[in-house]
Amino acid sequence: MRKTVPAALAALLFAAAPAPAQTIYQYRDAKGAIHLSNKKLDDQYQPFDYMRLPAGTDENKVLPFIRYYCRRHGLDPNLVRAMVAVESGFAERAVSPKGAGGLMQIMPGTGKDLGLADAFDGSANLEAGIRYMRGLLDAYGDVRLALAAYNAGPGRVPKGGPIPDIPETRDYVAKVMTRAGLR
Numbered sequence: 001m002r003k004t005v006p007a008a009l010a011a012l013l014f015a016a017a018p019a020p021a022q023t024i025y026q027y028r029d030a031k032g033a034i035h036l037s038n039k040k041l042d043d044q045y046q047p048f049d050y051m052r053l054p055a056g057t058d059e060n061k062v063l064p065f066i067r068y069y070c071r072r073h074g075l076d077p078n079l080v081r082a083m084v085a086v087e088s089g090f091a092e093r094a095v096s097p098k099g100a101g102g103l104m105q106i107m108p109g110t111g112k113d114l115g116l117a118d119a120f121d122g123s124a125n126l127e128a129g130i131r132y133m134r135g136l137l138d139a140y141g142d143v144r145l146a147l148a149a150y151n152a153g154p155g156r157v158p159k160g161g162p163i164p165d166i167p168e169t170r171d172y173v174a175k176v177m178t179r180a181g182l183r
Contacts (some may be wrong), residue, residue, distance in 0.1 A: 001110075013167060026045065026046060065122070066080050066126060069130045073130050074134060075133060078182075079176070082177075082179035084103050084104060086175045086176050087100075088101055088103050088104070088105055089101065101120060103125045103128075103129070104126060104132075106128060110132065116128040139154070142161070143177075144161075144173055144177065145157055145161055147172065147177070148163040
């Protein structure tokens with residue numbers, strides 16, 4: 001099952017996509033001082049990735065990123081935490097049998113629509129998934145329908161309901177709602 005984004009929702013999500021940022025480079029000298037530049041002055045300067053999840057990510061390392069992006073996009077962090085738990089079990093490199101990847105299990109086509117270059121970049125995956133969920137909540141106006149659309153694809157969930165009679169989707173909505181304390 002491929003999750004596709006309808007044209008109107010894609011336009012909304014694309015408009016909400018962060019503008020491409022200029023790369024900032026860093027170099028740490030022998031005394032430990034960090035030097036920053038907007039140009040790679042030599043081979044010692046490496047890209048500065050301040051919003052990268054650390055290696056060996058677990059739930060406790062992911063939560064500050066969830067809170068940050070939820071605050072930025074106006075979502076309940078408990079909802080997103082529940083989504084990540086159900087989607088990937090907080091495994092940054094998780095891949096579903098249908099090809100969805102990363103913490104929020106984003107399908108490649110949806111990731112492309114969201115401007116997600118690497119589904120396994122935990123921070124970028126969270127930001128894209130949270131932004132996508134924000135768009136679905138805005139479009140559907142109901143958390144259950146937005147979750148159903150996140151799982152089954154917006155083309156399979158009618159506005160105004162009901163949740164499609166897809167066992168996987170019904171189970172997903174129930175699990176996330178329960179974990180988020182929204183039942």
